[in-house]
Amino acid sequence: MSTDDTVLALRGVVKTFPGVKALNGVDFTLRKGEIHALLGENGAGKSTLIKVMTGVYRRNGGIIALDGTEIHPANTGDAQDLGISTVYQEVNLLPNLTVAQNVFLEREPKRFGIIDWRRMNREARELLLGYDLDIDVTAPLNSYSVAVQQLIAIARGVSMSAKVLILDEPTASLDAEEVASLFNIMRDLRDRGIGIVFVTHFLDQVYAVCDRITILRNGTLVGEYEAATLSQQDLVSHMLGKELEKAVHEKVGQAEAQTRETLFELNQGSSDVLEPLDISVCAGQVVGLAGLLGSGRTELCKLVFGVDELSQGDAKLNNQSIRFSNTRQAVVAGLGLCPEDRKKDGILGPMSIRENMIMALQNKRGWWRYIPMKKQRELAEHYVKVLKIATSDIEKPINQLSGGNQQKVILARWLAAEPKLMLLDEPTRGIDVGAHAEIIQLIRKLCDDGLGLLVASSELEELVEFADKVVVMRDRRKVAELSGSDISQQTIMQAIAGQS
Amino acid sequence: MRYKDLSPAVRRSLWPIIGLFVLLLANVLISPEFFSIEIKDGRFYGSLIDVMNRAAPVALLAIGMTLVIATGGVDLSVGSVMAIAGAVSAGLIVGGVDNIAIVIGGGLLAGVAAGFVNGFLVGYFGIQPIVATLILMVAGRGIAQLINSGQIVTFHHEAFEYLGVGYLFGLPFPIILVIITFVLVQLLMRRTALGLFVEGVGANASASHYIGINDKLIKLMVYCVSGLCAAVAGMIAAADIGGSDANNAGLWLELDAILAVVIGGASLMGGRFSVFLSIIGALIIQALTITIILSGVPPKFNLLIKAAAIIVILLLQSPEFHRQIARFKKAGGAQS
Ligand SMILES: Nc1ncnc2c1ncn2[C@@H]1O[C@H](COP(=O)(O)OP(=O)(O)OP(=O)(O)O)[C@@H](O)[C@H]1O
Ligand SMILES: [Mg+2]
Numbered sequence: 001m002s003t004d005d006t007v008l009a010l011r012g013v014v015k016t017f018p019g020v021k022a023l024n025g026v027d028f029t030l031r032k033g034e035i036h037a038l039l040g041e042n043g044a045g046k047s048t049l050i051k052v053m054t055g056v057y058r059r060n061g062g063i064i065a066l067d068g069t070e071i072h073p074a075n076t077g078d079a080q081d082l083g084i085s086t087v088y089q090e091v092n093l094l095p096n097l098t099v100a101q102n103v104f105l106e107r108e109p110k111r112f113g114i115i116d117w118r119r120m121n122r123e124a125r126e127l128l129l130g131y132d133l134d135i136d137v138t139a140p141l142n143s144y145s146v147a148v149q150q151l152i153a154i155a156r157g158v159s160m161s162a163k164v165l166i167l168d169e170p171t172a173s174l175d176a177e178e179v180a181s182l183f184n185i186m187r188d189l190r191d192r193g194i195g196i197v198f199v200t201h202f203l204d205q206v207y208a209v210c211d212r213i214t215i216l217r218n219g220t221l222v223g224e225y226e227a228a229t230l231s232q233q234d235l236v237s238h239m240l241g242k243e244l245e246k247a248v249h250e251k252v253g254q255a256e257a258q259t260r261e262t263l264f265e266l267n268q269g270s271s272d273v274l275e276p277l278d279i280s281v282c283a284g285q286v287v288g289l290a291g292l293l294g295s296g297r298t299e300l301c302k303l304v305f306g307v308d309e310l311s312q313g314d315a316k317l318n319n320q321s322i323r324f325s326n327t328r329q330a331v332v333a334g335l336g337l338c339p340e341d342r343k344k345d346g347i348l349g350p351m352s353i354r355e356n357m358i359m360a361l362q363n364k365r366g367w368w369r370y371i372p373m374k375k376q377r378e379l380a381e382h383y384v385k386v387l388k389i390a391t392s393d394i395e396k397p398i399n400q401l402s403g404g405n406q407q408k409v410i411l412a413r414w415l416a417a418e419p420k421l422m423l424l425d426e427p428t429r430g431i432d433v434g435a436h437a438e439i440i441q442l443i444r445k446l447c448d449d450g451l452g453l454l455v456a457s458s459e460l461e462e463l464v465e466f467a468d469k470v471v472v473m474r475d476r477r478k479v480a481e482l483s484g485s486d487i488s489q490q491t492i493m494q495a496i497a498g499q500s
Numbered sequence: 501m502r503y504k505d506l507s508p509a510v511r512r513s514l515w516p517i518i519g520l521f522v523l524l525l526a527n528v529l530i531s532p533e534f535f536s537i538e539i540k541d542g543r544f545y546g547s548l549i550d551v552m553n554r555a556a557p558v559a560l561l562a563i564g565m566t567l568v569i570a571t572g573g574v575d576l577s578v579g580s581v582m583a584i585a586g587a588v589s590a591g592l593i594v595g596g597v598d599n600i601a602i603v604i605g606g607g608l609l610a611g612v613a614a615g616f617v618n619g620f621l622v623g624y625f626g627i628q629p630i631v632a633t634l635i636l637m638v639a640g641r642g643i644a645q646l647i648n649s650g651q652i653v654t655f656h657h658e659a660f661e662y663l664g665v666g667y668l669f670g671l672p673f674p675i676i677l678v679i680i681t682f683v684l685v686q687l688l689m690r691r692t693a694l695g696l697f698v699e700g701v702g703a704n705a706s707a708s709h710y711i712g713i714n715d716k717l718i719k720l721m722v723y724c725v726s727g728l729c730a731a732v733a734g735m736i737a738a739a740d741i742g743g744s745d746a747n748n749a750g751l752w753l754e755l756d757a758i759l760a761v762v763i764g765g766a767s768l769m770g771g772r773f774s775v776f777l778s779i780i781g782a783l784i785i786q787a788l789t790i791t792i793i794l795s796g797v798p799p800k801f802n803l804l805i806k807a808a809a810i811i812v813i814l815l816l817q818s819p820e821f822h823r824q825i826a827r828f829k830k831a832g833g834a835q836s
Contacts, residue, residue: 307710331712345710348703350771359700363712367693413711 005032006068007195008053008084008164013062015045015052017400019392022048024219025062030164030195035186037206037227038199039239040216041432042404043390046199047089049216050166054079054086066163077106083162089169089199089403089430090343091149093156095142100124102141103156127155131181146341147173147293147458158185165189166197169403171205172429173340175292175458176493183209201404201432202459203232215239240434260284262319263452264304264421269313271303275477276313281421281452286443288467289456290492296476297456298340301423304454305337306330317421331364334420338410338427340456342403346410349399353391354380356398356409360417383412386442388435404430411439421452428462440466460489472496512765512772512817516780519763519813523787524548530794544670547790555786556674557582557733557750561757562764562778563678563685564726569761571719572702572770573622573629575726578757580640581614582734582750587647589735590744593655600659607735608728614640615727616720623719633723637754644746654743664739674736678779681729685775695773698722702770756785759810765817784813 008030015023023045030036038046051057053064055073064071066082073079076086093102101108103124108115124137131151141149154170167186171179186196186209198210206213206227213230215222215238222238237243260282270276274296281287289297302308304315306324315322317333324330330337339345348356358376365371371379380394387408391401398409407430414422428436444466447453457463463470470487472480472495480495527534527547537546561578568575585607592603614636621632666673689695700708701715708715730750738744762768763784764777788809792802815821 326714327709327712328714337710339707339710344704345706348700348707350703351699355696355699359696359708359711359713362693362696365693367697370691370693 006030007032007066009063009065009068010049010053011063011065013049013052013064014060015048015057016060022219023052023059026216026219026221028214028221029224030197031212032163032195033190033193034211035190035196035198035209037210037213038197038216039206039213039235040222041239041390041434042408042430043218043402044216044239045219046216047168047402048219050086050088050168050197050199054084054166080160084164084166085157085161086166087150087153087157087168087170089172091146091153093141093149093153096140098138099128099135099141099144099152100137102152103127103137103159105156107160127159128152130185131155131178145294145298146344147175147178150174151178154182158189161189161194164195164197168199169201169430170198171200171202173426173458176460178293179205201430201436203235203433206235207232217241236433239432263317264454265316266304267313267316269303269310269315271299271308271311273299273308273476274303277478279454279471279478281454283420283450283452284447285469286447286453286455286467288463288470288487289454289473290458290460290463290470291473291496293458295473295496297473298425299476300473301337301339301425301454301456304421305335305423307337328363331360331417331419335423336360336414336417336419336421337423338414338425340425340429342407342410342429347398347406350397352395353384353389353398353401353409354394357383357412357416360413364417379416380412383409383416387412387439404432404435407431408435408439415442415446419451421454422446424453424455424457426457427455428457428459436462460492463487463492464489474498509772511819513774513777515813515816516764516777516784519816520780520784520787523784523791523809527787527791527794530791534794539670542670543667549672549675551783551786551790552675552678553672555782556672556678557736558753558756558760558785559678559779559782560681560729560733560736561726561753562760562782563681563775564722564729565754565757565761566764566766566773566775566778567685567689567698567722568629568726569758569766569768570698570702570770570773571722572705572768573719573722574633574758574768575618575723575730576630576633576754577614577618577636577640578726578730578733579750579752579754580637580644581611581727581730582737582753583644583744583746584614584640584647585610585731585734586738586744586749587644587653587746589660590653590655590738591647593657593660594653598657600657603657603660604663604735608731611727611729611731611734612724613727614730615724618727619720619723622723623716641746644744644749648744648746650746652743652745656742660735661739661742664736664741674740677732677736681732682775682779685725689775694718694721699771699773702773756782760785763810763813785810 006029010026010028012025012027013023014025026049028049040046052059055075055078071082073082100121104120109119109123110116121137128135128137133148133151150170150173157165171182190196200206210227213225213227217239262280263283264281266279268276268278289300291297299308303310306327310323322333354376357380358371362371377394384391384394389405389408391405398406411427428439431439443453455467464487467487469481469483470492471478472492474496482491534547537544537548565575565578588610589603589607592606597603618633618636621627622629662673664674668676697713697718700713701718705715734750737749760781761778763781764774766773788806792805797805
């Protein structure tokens with residue numbers, strides 16, 4: 001099976017966690033100079049397979065061979081020394097160190113045995129400029145958004161890649177331009193003979209760069225395919241084990257929107273980081289927020305939710321002026337914010353799925369009105385079923401779920417709290433195609449019941465699919481507002497680029 | 501059922517309980533009458549009662565400390581707060597106050613005030629808990645000395661001394677106070693959502709903030725509870741000796757309290773907590789002291805033996821330790 005140009009070969013790899021068989025005899029073959037997509041539903045075992053290859057987990061069985069010799073990496077450093085470099089799904093750099101320190105961690109340029117800071121900073125800057133990232137590399141990593149952090153992690157991984165480069169959902173929070181520049185770099189590395197493993201839930205990206213595709217389902221191998229000969233439809237049905245149904249929905253046009261009551265309004269509102277802007281959301285309306293990285297989408301969500309303070313202008317909910325001095329007031333008033341950075345601002349890692357889900361509702365009710373255990377379980381079971389969260393048990397700590405499933409739990413947390421206005425910042429980040437369609441359907445249904453929705457997303461397709469109105473942001477200000485039939489990927493893209 | 505099939509919660513509680521059991525068993529082996537309990541004048545007497553009675557102050561501190569540690573903090577000031585509370589109560593008595601409610605209320609108020617200062621610094625000013633509570637750890641003893649005007653203040657007040665030496669339902673009153681505090685805290689934490697919020701703040705303060713939990717207020721609250729618990733412990737200590745000794749009351753007990761919580765399986769990073777297991781931890785520390793005394797080992801070995809026993813218990817709790825053991829066994833099995 002393995003030919004001469006095989007660089008990494010996995011045969012019959014098994015990995016079990018207590019109560020879960022995450023990998024059940026998986027084969028995987030990576031050739032030199034190819035980009036190989038590793039696909040599957042949320043919880044299929046992609047990240048686990050990667051972590052087994054790179055020594056984060058020890059396999060319970062099977063063989064992993066690099067260049068024909070079996071390897072047993074005991075930790076990520078080992079794998080790195082062997083020539084396998086990895087960008088993990090959750091950014092796992094050191095948040096308090098500077099950007100440059102992170103890029104060169106454990107391989108700092110030295111001069112006379114001590115770290116050559118100037119060279120390190122200069123080289124880090126040059127490296128990042130290759131990704132159109134013109135930032136201060138001496139600032140701590142956590143002063144940048146997840147998307148930027150992700151780019152930094154990619155730059156680090158790519159610059160270290162020797163034989164194999166593994167990218168686990170690197171594009172989850174990147175916008176089109178960054179994806180394009182990443183792809184150029186990937187192609188370049190491929191041409192230099194490096195084998196690249198690429199995990200993503202964006203199928204068009206698979207076809208844009210990948211040569212071959214391996215599909216997993218429930219910890220088992222479905223098959224290995226040539227990208228050129230596998231249709232997208234077949235790909236999806238291999239992944240899900242069934243056909244994908246897609247619902248189309250009627251957009252709420254301008255005229256209709258006027259007849260609905262305005263749920264939320266921001267008049268010339270601004271914060272320390274945003275220029276004054278107007279925005280309004282009607283009951284039952286989905287308002288999309290489009291824009292490039294750093295355009296102010298996340299900041300706008302934070303402003304509406306009261307995490308950032310309104311420095312000017314005013315905000316109205318149901319025609320009443322609102323001004324929150326803490327987030328609890330926002331939640332009680334009927335707002336909910338599903339944040340962008342799942343790991344940092346979303347999950348309560350060691351706590352159970354049930355606890356993670358009921359937390360927002362509980363907080364809304366107040367601490368003295370404890371939700372009876374029976375009700376908590378019912379709620380959790382309900383959302384596990386509705387959102388198809390892959391787990392054996394609602395009492396499992398959330399950090400044992402796969403990335404996409406964690407995202408679903410966070411969504412469930414806010415759905416359970418039944419807000420009037422929901423703010424979703426990159427809500428479908430890392431969610432597979434099957435669940436994606438279902439989640440959008442679910443959200444639409446809620447909107448029909450009067451929920452107002454503000455969605456920031458870098459996925460234009462998603463915005464076009466379900467937004468009734470799209471607000472385009474650039475450089476921390478609002479530059480356009482599209483509604484009804486004016487919304488298309490092209491019009492949004494033009495507005496983002498500033499040619500309207 | 502194998503160890504690794506047990507749920508994490510069960511695994512965590514297993515070792516402290518086994519540890520305590522083994523220690524008590526060792527004591528029986530050393531002195532067979534260890535478990536015997538006599539009833540004289542309707543009161544229970546015996547080594548077991550003794551262990552519990554002596555563990556009471558640390559157990560009380562551990563109750564408050566558990567909540568603080570669950571939020572990812574630590575309260576180094578509890579020993580000093582004990583001294584302050586004792587000094588305030590003693591000062592009131594010596595100053596001529598006879599009303600027991602005022603004497604106790606004064607001590608409790610001092611504890612809450614101290615907790616409030618700690619909680620305010622940590623919650624609202626974002627000062628590192630170690631630093632914030634270190635301030636009161638150092639200054640607190642000074643405050644207690646000021647209240648006592650630098651003297652050891654002795655007093656006689658029957659109702660107040662009952663806190664330290666009284667009996668209720670045949671048990672020493674400090675044990676009853678631990679039970680009452682435990683039940684109250686447990687009701688507050690587990691019958692309302694407060695426990696959930698405390699764990700949430702400890703697990704991820706930023707995520708809790710986005711959920712809308714008032715994380716600052718939660719932090720303020722846990723330090724206040726810790727201050728209250730310390731005040732009760734301080735008054736027991738003062739009542740026990742019939743005096744307030746600002747230099748020695750509660751000295752180093754904050755370390756025992758932290759240790760009790762850690763033996764109880766809590767992570768200093770915050771998150772999950774169990775008040776019950778922390779009390780077990782406090783009992784282990786006390787039982788260990790008694791074991792060493794009973795066994796007749798020269799006193800100079802006391803601290804070393806204590807440290808060794810605690811290391812064993814902590815190792816047994818560590819998942820990484822079990823992984824290493826499993827790996828070791830597997831490697832050994834493969835060779836043979
Ligand atoms: N540390 C762990 N402990 C227990 N179970 C785990 C752990 N890590 C992963 N799992 C389980 O293993 C299975 C596979 O997870 P994995 O993270 O590999 O999925 P994935 O394919 O990467 O999904 P996603 O697209 O959501 O990232 C899931 O059922 C998950 O719950
Ligand atoms: Mg994954």
